[in-house]
Amino acid sequence: MLDSTRIPLLLSFVLPLAACGGGNGDAHADPLANVYGDGERLPQVLGQPSWLDPDDQDSARCSYPSDRPVRVTGVAVVAIDRYDETSQGATGNYYVQDTYAQANHEPVEGDPVPGFGMTVFNPSFSPPDLRLAEGDVVDVTGVMMEFAGPVTGRFPFCRTLPEIGGTMSFRFENAHVESTTVPLTALRGYESARPYIGMLVRLENVEIAGNPSESSGRYSAAINMGQGVEASDIVRISNELYDLKGQGPALQGSSFRAVTGVLTYFYGFRIAPRSPADFEF
Missing domain, CATH: 2.40.50.140 (Nucleic acid-binding proteins)
Known part of the structure; x- marks a missing residue:
């Protein structure tokens, strides 16, 4: 159920009146918007790691992809990193799964399967005081990046960690996402x-x-x-x-x-x- 106390209503229902004359008197109703939003789906965003190089153990000759803007809608929060295991601020990541693609079993040709998950790196929120919980369905607007590792040492063989950095906004709550x-x-x-x-x-x-x-x-x-x-x-x-x-x-x-x-x-x-x-x- 949408929670109007947490964020303004995200879906609007447009019911214009039918034109007078020649009709049956019933009001015309436009189709409801997709409850999951019309943004990209995670299987589309993830993509194939064509830049891998099994001969480049030190990742010295990698052709990493450029960062690109993305708008992903209808993803469910499955975990929030609130535990600082290092006592040095190792918290803040959100882990999300694509509820729409998973629920509808929509394969995306040429993309990895399943590819329904993503790390959201230390996001900001809209509105700024938004507090999310596991099971909330959100939209994420930001930049898709392939993190190649810290400057002190790249991941080997041109491997990367796919993640999104950006802003999360609330859509609805209580999504059931199974492992x-x-x-x-x-x-x-x-x-x-x-x-x-x-x-x-x-x-x-x-x-x-x-x-x-x-x-x-x-x-x-x-x-x-x-x-x-x-x-x-x-x-x-x-x-x-x-x-x-x-x-x-x-x-x-x-x-x-x-x-x-x-x-x-x-x-x-x-x-x-x-x-x-x-x-x-």
């Missing part, structure tokens, strides 16, 4: 895993390999991905969204029926659970 069950085989490498970045994914039959590691507040544990996976492509469970070490289950030597979380990327892929409820035993 997508993804086989571990789909995450065995950057190109196959990239379409799931920013999405709420669910991994089944998860086994922890080795001991968890901790550095500067970042706590994570590697998932057993099977044989033949490069060390940099091993997916890890991380504490990006809540205090995994203090409030989560013991990870060392553990196995889970399933683990749900947002798929993130920073030199490697990570599953970021939102709470202890994202672990199934």
Whole structure:
């Protein structure tokens, strides 16, 4: 249901009167606007990473795409990063999924599948005092960018993190967005895993390999991905969204029926659970 107390009504209903004479007296009604808006959809925005170079480990010769303006409408907030694991302000990202494309199963020819998720990097809000929650459906207006890594060291092989920087505005609340069950085989490498970045994914039959590691507040544990996976492509469970070490289950030597979380990327892929409820035993 639209919440008119949080932001002015976003949809208007135009009911002009029928012209007099020759009609049946009924008022003419224009079709209602699309409740999800008429902006771009995330599968269209994401695009194919044609700039990857498997021979350029140091990312010295990359042809990264230019930033471009985008207006994405009808995306649902699935997670908000409010946990500062580093105690240095590592918060503020929003993770959204395209409710319209996912609900209507609209494949976009030539684009990755599913490609329904996106990271919104430290957004601003319209109005400025807007406060969002998980399940809110929003529009995002800003710039689509392929973040190539910090200046101290690019991501290898011209890999990038797709994200949008811009302004979020409220559309309606209480959207139900389910996680997508993804086989571990789909995450065995950057190109196959990239379409799931920013999405709420669910991994089944998860086994922890080795001991968890901790550095500067970042706590994570590697998932057993099977044989033949490069060390940099091993997916890890991380504490990006809540205090995994203090409030989560013991990870060392553990196995889970399933683990749900947002798929993130920073030199490697990570599953970021939102709470202890994202672990199934």
